[in-house]
Amino acid sequence: MELIKDGIRIDGRKKDELRDIKIEVGVLKRADGSAYVEWGMNKVYVAVYGPRELFPRFLRRSDKAVLQCKYNMASFSVDDRKRPGPDRRSVEISKVTRGALEPVVLTENFPESVINVNIEVVQAEAGTRCAGITAASVALADAGIPMKDLVPSCAAGKVGSEIILDLCKEEDNFGESDLPIAMIPRTGGISLLQMDGLMTAEELEEALNLVKKGCKIIYEKQKEALRKRYKGDDHD
């Protein structure tokens, strides 16, 4: 199978092209803040609750709120049914998601409390952790939690000898490497960084530059989604 030919990828995209991304804000009534992201075939809901009281009490921190992130995949979200409940992969993704969001949330404003970020993947096809983080930062903003910035996130990778943006399923499965990144646009800081596969130091630099471009586009979509939700008239 040829993943990339004459600069055109297996799903028809160019090297630096993102899949279609749609972000909606305030989609869940009971949550304090929520967001829904469709990213290619990925469908991800995020609900934010809090700041609220944290139990058990010994988990509380006197200097800041605890940010609890839970990433979960629905059993029907993938081709072969996934056993419901947390597995090693989702525990790890929950942890790195917290690391991606923590730098922007002003947790020091809410000592002794908890902010819950629940990420629910209902359909998955490569790049769910990035979609989850992108949606989560929007949902946090929707919950009115003070933040320094939004956190756009997307992956780059190496397929054949090309560095490409936003891997699709085939590229993820059969490509050389996968590099999910989350960026904080105002500082240029990187708050999520994972990689698997093979890549040289030079290729990594190229990939980071490409991701920066992608994150800029996603950042605009995040802001647009929030503006749409909160533009005067249909504010409830």
Place this chain on the structure above:
Amino acid sequence: MTEVDLISHIERDYILNLAKKGEREDGRGFDEYRKLILQPGIIKKAEGSCLANLGETKVLAGIKVNKGEPFPDTPDQAVMTTNAELIPLASPLFESGPPKEDSIELARVVDRGIREAPALDMPSLVIKEGELVRVVFIDLHILDSDGNLFDASNRAAVTALRTTKIPVLDEEGNPTEDLMPLPMLKTPVSCTFAKIGENILVDPSQNEEKVLDARLTVTTEDNGYICAMQKGGDSQFTVDEITDCVKKSIKIGKEIRKTISDLIKKEGL
């Protein structure tokens, strides 16, 4: 949890102020690792083993090799699993019970480096395609947790793998008296950095881990490729910091790889 992961303000300030001056509490330079001592083959019941001492951090890796079914989506590949046990022996903060976040992340980061390099020649460990393959278990037992479990575990695991001996199988797939080493293609070496304020230092100690803002583990393989990375902690890295860490990892990777190879040669393993 009976004790929480705390550090006093005075200790925290001490480490932060030292870092500002370019110093560390144990006198090391920012790019300096603690002493690494590797003791392969100390568990005779395991097919492979290695006790790694990185400073006072002690990790014992054991390799067991069984036979089993391959995963349905990779019928032509052996199976490898990595598990880390943060046993209560190693720290007042560890509890027994099902693995928690930290041990899962540790196991998965070590696993990813080995898997992606790739260290093991997985297709050559297939006995009968789609039916029977070798199953390689990498179990990491943390004995003393004094900072940088990632790199200590990586050194223990790859040294154990490189010194593992498994029985040669006859034509029916039954084990014979003869032993052979695991088919190793590469030796992935991880390198973990801690960002403390504006400073980045390698191989964080336990106290440095408590005050670090962000953590970065970069695993490189023999040809100078990066094969796995993982950022941790609650802060962020700049692009320049990341590229700098990658360069250092490639250099340190070479040195550690030589240390491991020299040791195996010397001990005749």
